[in-house]
Amino acid sequence: MTMHFRILGPVEIGVRDLTVTLPRRRERCLLAVLLLELNRVVPGDRLIELLWDGVPPVGARQNLRSHVSRVRSSLAPGCGESDVKLVHANGGYRIEADREAVDVHRFRMSVEHAMTLDQPCERVGLLRGALELWRGRAAENAADDWLRKRLFGELEEQRLSAIEQLAADEMDIGCVNVVPGLAQAVRDYPGHERLAELLMRALHQAGRKADALDAYDRTSAYLREELGLDPSPALRELQRAILSDELTNTSSSVRSPQLPVPQQLPAAVTGFTGRTDYLKELDAMLPAEGPPGESVVSVITGTVGVGKTALAVAWGRRVAGRFPDGQLYVNLRGFDPDGAPATPSEVLRWLLQALGVPAERIPDTLPARIGLYRSCVAGRRVLVVLDDARDADQVRPLLPGAPGCVAVVTSRNQLSGLVVRDGAVPVSLELPSAQEAYEMLSQRLGASNVAVEAAAAERIVDRYRRLPLALAITAARAAARPCFPLRALADEPGEPSALLDACSDASASVDVRTAFATSYRALSPDAATAFRLLSLHVGPDIPQNAAVSMLGTDTDVHRSLSDLVRAHLVREDDPGRYAVHGLLRAYSTELSDAVDGEPERRRARARLADHYLHSAHAAAAALHPHRYPIRLGPPRRGVTPEEFGGRDALAWFAREFEVLVALIELAASADTGVPAWQLAWTALDFVDRRERWHDWECAQAGALSAACRDADLLGQAVARSGMARVRVAQGRLDAAHSHLSSALDIFGRLADASREARAHTDIAAVLCRQRRFTESLQHLARALRSSRDAGDVGGKARALCTAGTVCAELGHGEAALEHARSALAIQKEIGDRVGEAASVRVVGRALGYRGEHLHAASCFIRGLELVREQGDRRREVDLLVELGETHVANGDGAESVRAWQAALEISREIDGAAADDISARLQGVRA
Structure with missing residues (x-):
């Protein structure tokens, strides 16, 4: 555990990012004395005397x-x-x-070291840092x-000497902000000549003659009135000059007048x-006006080619x-394809030279x-x-840190450390x-030219996913071939390699593939593997759990994903969900093809499909716990399926x-080790509830x-049952009947x-x-028999x-009511709330046929409560329609x-x- 101590000011103990202050004054005093005499025994009698x-x-x-104990x-x-x-x-401690x-010993070491140096510009940094400890x-x-x-x-004397030396050195090298610090020092030590x-020399050097003479008058008055002394001959001579x-400014200014x-x-x-x-x-x-009151730093971060430099420069x-006083610009080459990043030391040399410091005077x-x-x-x-x-x-030593100055940093990495x-x-x-x-293309190619082929320009924008670097390269290609229509670029092949080839240029500095590569090479091996294999995911974004299952390793996948987010190679638009820009995905696909063997890619795809199968199966069970299940084998090693409650499953x-x-x-088209019919079965209830x-x-x-290709009989039957539900929703009842008949035959054989x-x-529901x-x-x-x-x-x-539904359609109200109530009793007993909603609806319809409209309405309202609880929007519509019919029958049009x-x-x-049927009903009532 690293601790540090501060006694140049309030006595404090620092532990990591925490500051501890001892509660009792004498304990703080004891700590200060022992720290002042660090690594030396202080006799107990002396400690008692001081405390x-x-x-x-x-x-x-x-x-x-x-x-001491505390x-x-x-x-x-x-x-x-x-x-x-x-x-x-x-006998001591x-x-x-x-x-x-x-801090007190760091101060002493810095001042002592500074006093051994010959050059003022070398002393300045050490002395300034030492004095900032106070x-x-x-x-x-x-x-x-x-x-x-x-x-x-004695320490105060050393501080005074450091202040004097720093002021003299800063004046010597031409610093323009010496006066405020000196003025404060004179206020703190008013009799120090x-x-x-x-201070008088600094004010005179800044062209403030009257202020310099006023400083003399204040010091002279203090000496006479408080100390009974006259100013020294040297101070009086300076006033006279x-x-x-007659006083000339002899400092060698940092900035040459010609610069x-x-x-x-x-x-x-x-x-x-x-x-x-x-x-x-x-x-x-x-x-709104004037310079910033303090030093300001901004960090512009974003993915490769998103336009960070363009924004900073604009x-x-x-x-x-x-x-x-100037605008400085440095390319730090953090992700330069042709060389190493610039070091803070070499960048400071460039900055100092830009500020007019002669090369021979740079420390x-x-x-x-x-x-x-x-x-x-x-x-x-200065900006x-x-x-x-x-x-x-790389950035921290380059921040100006002075009021009135602003630093703008751009990076592909998040640089959270600068923020925190x-x-x-x-x-x-x-x-x-x-x-x-679209406007970026218009600016580069001319608004009138782009307007002529607006549809092609929009396709180009969509093709390159709005990435400014890709659009700039495409615009350059179009400008180089003005006789080519934009649609020729918009209709180029869309394969990953073709997209990247289209965003390449002879200059590596504007080649998208090269730009991506510089970020990729900076990744750790685990993060690089994660980046490549994420290209195998088939959706617009991937949840963290699915990524963990797909990668299926013992490494810290969460850390790898965080590294990719910090490098802006993936986005975390929502907590725990990661998306990759289309061109970056094309690049990661290329990398995976080149680096990862097909066996590993196949295993990753299998783990991904297995994750979704088991997760979807768990979600389906949460939506409808009493739905007749399918049996799955255990998840593959490394696969961690998700778990759900009902609403979570629907979301x-x-x-x-x-x-x-x-x-x-x-x-259905490749060997993922997961039967397509099982995946289809898991989602069927959701599709039904949301009419997808x-x-x-x-x-x-x-x-x-x-399933037919694989001669999987159970899969064929279950898939045909699912296909029948699709055909029923489409109103193609004969096709639905055919599929269900085939499924029935297979279930019988099995x-x-x-x-x-x-x-x-x-089949009975279709026939009805x-x-x-x-x-x-x-x-x-x-x-019922089976x-x-x-x-x-x-x-x-x-x-x-x-x-009950069939009997209701036949007009057999009593039979319908009996069957539906029998179903309802069973469903309540076993806790099947999905089935309960269906049966309550049938009871309501049967009651409506008997003319008991108020009781029917109560059933439909109960059904609505159940389907809303389940998030079943389709059946909510059906029940609202039937509730409306019941209100009409009861004479309540409103x-x-x-x-x-x-x-x-x-x-x-x-x-x-x-929707059309409901609109017609509304028009009929309102008419």
Whole structure:
């Protein structure tokens, strides 16, 4: 556990990011004394004298031991073994620690080292850093003036010497902001003539003659009135020289008068447009008028080619007038394809030269260069653009740190350390909107040219997923061949390699593939593997659990994903969900083809499909716990399926629906080790509840085709049952009947009585829709017999509920009510709330046929409660329609309108087929 201590100001203990202040003044004083005498024994008698101001009470030695014990315990605050010890030795006490851990010793070492150096520019950095350690009076919260003078008198003299030397050195090298620090020092030490002399010289050097003479008058008055002394001959001579204009400024200014103010911002990027919100975000860092009151840092981050440099340069040019002392620009080459990143030391050399420091006066050491750089910008209003940074450690030494200065950093990495530790303002640059991307093309190719082929331009924007670098390269290709129509570029092949080839250029600096490669090469091996294999995912984004299953390794996948997010190679748009830009996915696909063997890719695809199969199966069970199940084998090694509650399952299906469709198609065409029919079975209830039949037809057909190809009889029967539900939703009842008849035959051959019974029930429901009631009842009789033989009470309830529907259609109200109530009793007993909703609806219809409309309405309202609980939007529409009919029959037109209006809104929301019928009902009532 690393600890550090501060006594140059309030006495504090630092442990990691925490600051601890001891509660008792004498304990703080004890700690300060022992730290001041670090690694040396301080006799107990001396400690007693200092802690009790020379008048110790009776029992002081015992009290001292108690104070020592509490201080000792504070040095190991439950954090394990400490690297600091408080020991008893030779009748006294000693703290053992590294001198670097105590601010007072760091101060002394820095000042002593600085005084050995010959060059002012080398001393400045060390002295400035040393003086910044002072946060107030030494031991401010532990010692009174008497004790402070005894303990820290010599230290105060060393501080004064450092202030004097720093001021003299800064004046010598031409720093422009010496006056404020000197003025504060003179206020702190009003009778110190050497400080007064330096302040007068600094004011005179800044062209403030009257202020220099006023400083003399204040010092002279203090000396006479407070100390009874006259100013020294040297101070009086300096006043005379200033009065008679005989004093010459002898400092060698850092900036030569011939050097212009640095204006290093590159030319604005051609085609830059839009980004209004981001420009406003950067504007918000600055006050409405005048310079910033403190140093400001902003970090613009984003994926490769998203336009970070363009934004930084555009904003820099927009506000350049706010920085009259210069605009500095450095390419840090953090991800340069041709070389290593620039080091802070070499960048500081460039910056110092831009600020006018002669090469021979630039220090050799990094700390000295940092100090000189910050001295040069102190008091100035300078904008520093640090482009293409690799990490926070590369950037931190280059931050100006002076009020009035602003640094804008761009990076592909998130640089969270600058945000957390240095207070940088993060600006996360996303892809431009489709309109902004279209305007970028227009800016580069001419608005009139693009307008002629607007549709082709829109396809180009979509083809390259709005990535500005790709659009810039495409625009350059179009400009180089003005006789070629834009549609020729828009209609180029869309394979991954073709997309990347189209975004290449002879210059590596604008080659998308090369730009991606520089980010990829910076990844750890595990993160690189994750990046490559993510290309195998078939959806628009991938949840963290699916990524873990697909990668199937013992490595820390979460860390790899976080690394990819920090590198902006993937996006985490929602917590725990990761997306890859289309061109980056094309690049990762290329890499995976080249690096990962086909066996490993096949295993990853199998793990992915297995993850979704087991997760979807769990979700299906959560949606309808009493649905007749299919049996799965155990998940593959490394696969961790998700677990669900009912609502979570519905939301999961909504998010992952496109992935499931794609996986079914993949499983139907390739060996993923997962039967396509099983995946299709898992999602069928969700498709039914949300009426996604149009999206589902091809997937279900693919699952059936694959089962037939593999001669999987159970798969064929289950897939045909699913296909029948698709055909029923489409109104193609004959086709549905054909599929169910085939499924029934297969279940019979497999001697699967439960599924055979359920197939009879499904056929009966289709026959009822076809108004073939006699045949329907025959199938239901078989269904009830098979369910009883198989002991399938859930299947029996389904058959009874369907029998109630058939009887209701025949006008046999009593029979319908009896069957539906029998089904309802079973479903309540076994907790089948999905079946309960269906049976309650049939009871309501039967009651309506008997003229008991109020009781029927109550049943429909109960059904609505159940289906809303299940998130079943399709059946919510059906029940609202029937509730509206009941209100009409009961003579309540206003309530029927409310019910049908709600049904219409939901049907339109889910693109339901009932919308036209509901609209007609509403028009009829309102007419």
